[in-house]
Amino acid sequence: MRRFALLATIVAxxxxxPTMSNAAPIxxxxxxxxxxxxxxKNEPSTTEKVKRNVxxxxxxxxxxxxxxxxxxxxxxxxxxxxxxxxxxxxxxxxQYPLCVVSEAK
Numbered sequence: 001m002r003r004f005a006l007l008a009t010i011v012a013x014x015x016x017x018p019t020m021s022n023a024a025p026i027x028x029x030x031x032x033x034x035x036x037x038x039x040x041k042n043e044p045s046t047t048e049k050v051k052r053n054v055x056x057x058x059x060x061x062x063x064x065x066x067x068x069x070x071x072x073x074x075x076x077x078x079x080x081x082x083x084x085x086x087x088x089x090x091x092x093x094x095q096y097p098l099c100v101v102s103e104a105k
Contacts, residue, residue, distance in 0.1 A: 064088040065104040068096045
């Protein structure tokens, strides 16, 4: 008798499972367009732009330059400062982890 009850339970679960998986979630239907929330992008101030440009110019004047070659992208130039050329090259390598960093000529 127990086997029959167990078998009947399994058959009932297997019969109901496919119909429940096709059921759509209950949600109100709205005729209007869906609401899209977009985070507003903060524009940097003029002083921040000037600081960034001065820092980039200083790096280009005093830093070490390296060629960065990645497998699926074009060759780029990386300019970094450091206590030594090896330290600057390590900074470039950390920015482009799966690329080859070599000295620029």
